[in-house]
Amino acid sequence: xxxxxxxxxxxxxxxxxxxxxxxxxxxxxxxxxxxxxxxxxxxxxxxxxxxxxxxxxxxxxxxxxxxxxxxxxxxxxxxxxxxxxxxxxxxxxxxxxxxxxxxxxxxxxxxxxxxxxxxxxxxxxxxxxxxxxxxxxxxxxxxxxxxxxxxxxxxxxxxxxxxxxxxxxxxxxxxxxxxxxxxxxxxxxxxxxxxxxxxxxxxxxxxxxxxxxxxxxxxxxxxxxxxxxxxxxxxxxxxxxxxxxxxxxxxxxxxxxxxxxxxxxxxxxxxx
Amino acid sequence: xxxxxxxxxxxxxxxxxxxxxxxxxxxxxxxxxxxxxxxxxxxxxxxxxxxxxxxxxxxxxxxxxxxxxxxxxxxxxxxxxxxxxxxxxxxxxxxxxxxxxxxxxxxxxxxxxxxxxxxxxxxxxxxxxxxxxxxxxxxxxxxxxxxxxxxxxxxxxxxxxxxxxxxxxxxxxxxxxxxxxxxxxxxxxxxxxxxxxxxxxxxxxxxxxxxxxxxxxxxxxxxxxxxxxxxxxxxxxxxxxxxxxxxxxxxxxxxxxxxxxxxxxxxxxxxxxxxxxxxxxxxxxxxxxxxxxxxxxxxxxxxxxxxxxxxxxxxxxxxxxxxxxxxxxxxxxxxxxxxxxxxxxxxxxxxxxxxxxxxxxxxxxxxxxxxxxxxxxxxxxxxxxxxxxxxxxxxxxxxxxxxxxxxxxxxxxxxxxxxxxxxxxxxxxxxx
Numbered sequence: 139x140x141x142x143x144x145x146x147x148x149x150x151x152x153x154x155x156x157x158x159x160x161x162x163x164x165x166x167x168x169x170x171x172x173x174x175x176x177x178x179x180x181x182x183x184x185x186x187x188x189x190x191x192x193x194x195x196x197x198x199x200x201x202x203x204x205x206x207x208x209x210x211x212x213x214x215x216x217x218x219x220x221x222x223x224x225x226x227x228x229x230x231x232x233x234x235x236x237x238x239x240x241x242x243x244x245x246x247x248x249x250x251x252x253x254x255x256x257x258x259x260x261x262x263x264x265x266x267x268x269x270x271x272x273x274x275x276x277x278x279x280x281x282x283x284x285x286x287x288x289x290x291x292x293x294x295x296x297x298x299x300x301x302x303x304x305x306x307x308x309x310x311x312x313x314x315x316x317x318x319x320x321x322x323x324x325x326x327x328x329x330x331x332x333x334x335x336x337x338x339x340x341x342x343x344x345x346x347x348x349x350x351x352x353x354x355x356x357x358x359x360x361x362x363x364x365x366x367x368x369x370x371x372x373x374x375x376x377x378x379x380x381x382x383x384x385x386x387x388x389x390x391x392x393x394x395x396x397x398x399x400x401x402x403x404x405x406x407x408x409x410x
Numbered sequence: 411x412x413x414x415x416x417x418x419x420x421x422x423x424x425x426x427x428x429x430x431x432x433x434x435x436x437x438x439x440x441x442x443x444x445x446x447x448x449x450x451x452x453x454x455x456x457x458x459x460x461x462x463x464x465x466x467x468x469x470x471x472x473x474x475x476x477x478x479x480x481x482x483x484x485x486x487x488x489x490x491x492x493x494x495x496x497x498x499x500x501x502x503x504x505x506x507x508x509x510x511x512x513x514x515x516x517x518x519x520x521x522x523x524x525x526x527x528x529x530x531x532x533x534x535x536x537x538x539x540x541x542x543x544x545x546x547x548x549x550x551x552x553x554x555x556x557x558x559x560x561x562x563x564x565x566x567x568x569x570x571x572x573x574x575x576x577x578x579x580x581x582x583x584x585x586x587x588x589x590x591x592x593x594x595x596x597x598x599x600x601x602x603x604x605x606x607x608x609x610x611x612x613x614x615x616x617x618x619x620x621x622x623x624x625x626x627x628x629x630x631x632x633x634x635x636x637x638x639x640x641x642x643x644x645x646x647x648x649x650x651x652x653x654x655x656x657x658x659x660x661x662x663x664x665x666x667x668x669x670x671x672x673x674x675x676x677x678x679x680x681x682x683x684x685x686x687x688x689x690x691x692x693x694x695x696x697x698x699x700x701x702x703x704x705x706x707x708x709x710x711x712x713x714x715x716x717x718x719x720x721x722x723x724x725x726x727x728x729x730x731x732x733x734x735x736x737x738x739x740x741x742x743x744x745x746x747x748x749x750x751x752x753x754x755x756x757x758x759x760x761x762x763x764x765x766x767x768x769x770x771x772x773x774x775x776x777x778x779x780x781x782x783x784x785x786x787x788x789x790x791x792x793x794x795x796x797x798x799x800x801x802x803x804x805x806x807x808x809x810x811x812x813x814x815x816x817x818x819x820x821x822x823x824x825x826x827x828x829x830x831x832x833x834x835x836x837x838x839x840x841x842x
Contacts, residue, residue, distance in 0.1 A: 164654065164655070164657070166655070166657065251655060252654070252655070253654060253655040253657075254654050254655075255653070255654060256632075256653050256654070256660065257632075257652075257653045257654045257655055258620075258630065258632040258633075258653070259616070259620060259632065260620055260623065260624065260629075260630065260632075263620040263621055263623070263624040264624050266624070267621075267624040267625060272588070272700040272701050273587075273621070274701060275616075275617045276612065276617070289704075291707065292585065294706075295612055295718070296714070296718045296719065296720045297709060297713070297714035297715060297718050297719065297720075298706060298707075298709055298720070299706065299707040299709055300584075300585060300703065300704075300705070300706050300707060301703075301704040301705065301706075301707050302585060302701055302702065302703055302704060303701070303702040303704060304700060304701045304702070305700045308700075313612075344629060344662075347662070347663075348660050348661060348662040349660070349661040349662070350653065350658050350659070350660050350661075351658065351659050351661070352657070352658055352659070353652060353656060353657050353658055353659050354659055356635055356673070359673050362676070362679075364679070384797075384809070384810070384811070384812045384813045384814060384815055385813070385814050385815070386804065386809060386812075386815045386817065387814075387815065387816045387817060388804055388817045389817070390816060390817070390818060391818075392818060392819065392822040392823045392825070392826040393826050393830075395800070395816035395818055395823045395826070395827075396823055396824075396826035396827035396829075396830050397830065398814060398816060399777070399798055399800075399814065399816065399823075399827055400827060400830050400831065400834075402775070402796065402798060402813075402814050403721075403742070403775060406517075406721075406774055406775050406795075406796060407517065408720055408721035408743075408744075408774060408775050409742065409743065409831065410706075410708070410743050
């Protein structure tokens, strides 16, 4: 029942309008429709924002499978989800851009890539280009939103973080570094409303021409040995993996040793 | 010095005895290794002296080793030079078209992903032998070049770059996708390359490439891992890329903008290219950035997963002063790792174990303290860039693997290092 309590507490005149773009995911093992992992993280991020009015937006067809998946998002504690009806194989960009352009939310949150279809991750970029809003990718958290400027925490590889400031309205994408989505509760998921909206539709004309097949295992890269003589071939085959050419400091005082290590650490830029 | 030639029977004996440790150096000294066996005769015919081939073995019998090993002492530096020169120099003066590549250059160096991508670009450029294209690399020179590596030293020419646009400026530092995108658009306007190739790597080419595709109104092919020639396609190529979170393969005609995965092609190994610098005719227009980079955030290194930590300080059996070790890790801002012995003895938790039975790490710098380097441990650190070893035993396997090894007492070296880092930080603070 906790999500509904949250709902009551939330003031109606909340300042920040947040739209979360959600899609229908695909379970990697069973292949069933589910909430997409990154989109669910995006919803979680939106729900943790202070004084935000969150709307969920999905463009696509409504059938039995996708309804189950979409209700998964409602089960996270939201009363309604806006569904822009688009048939299978449509290009949803126009419909989404139109809806977002009319609603003018301050912050649009999306996952990085879809788990079905092309999954190119282009949609947020195309929306940003179309609407002329800035886009920040790979978000870990939104630290604060003040005076139309959001302070964001971007996830870098190797567990590092970077702080960014972006002027709103903006589009942000969430990656796997953001906090995990809360569990979806069954009751609120059943009670939540899916409000359908009609919108103009354009077909995606390029996609039917492509050949889509289940992912093949990529061939492993072979070590190519370019040897001119038997000796070189033998050496390549029998070679032990060795770094080689390392510098060894023997009989150095601890200070000299520390100096050498310090220089290397500085060169690599790992010291902060 | 007199003109009399003096024989040194001992050296002659060493020269005959190829098992002697000084054999090669003595051979070099006596000049026997260099005896000419082949030369160009006066009539332009190659002449051979069969008697100069080979060497006299330990029993006075002449041996001929056709593997080339016997010239090892001499040939070693020569062979290395030859290997370098064996790359064919290729200069393309009048390219029929351009293939633009935007390498990531993480830390100012070409990553293996960048090299693969340049290999892919070469495939596209060299497909038609009569009308070859040129590979144009667009490099943002401000890219975290803390290592001090200069652009020439990056080896772009060896990686297959014909033309180079180095864009310099503070505007490109840090996370500046808008400025970079504007620069790429300027390159597009000026040179109109036929292909745009970017690595599909997180926060590098993946971000920039998608922005570029959206700006150019091109539908990019993402996560591409294979290309094949195809006459029916518009650009003459067909590509295969991953779709739907990596669970499907999409085969399609190659579009103009391609985001390729690592190992999409073989890196360039046989040729060397000019990497001739080009410049944009017009300066880039000033740009009001809407995204501001406030710099990196200090992350608790202990909270970073070991497998993706950048800098690991790892302890083994040789560490006796554990207080000092933890303190050093804290001061250096390193993630702590351990060898199996340290974990088994209860000094470190199990999830910190590095190696085949623990975590396979990918650190940029791996500082191994008192670890002798069991083969399982060395497997675990295979993909580390730089390994630094502090150890008492100069003969251990870790020293052989290490890029920098310091022989000595671990505790005192770590203490000296900590002191040095702290002093440096204080100086910086005073200066600021």
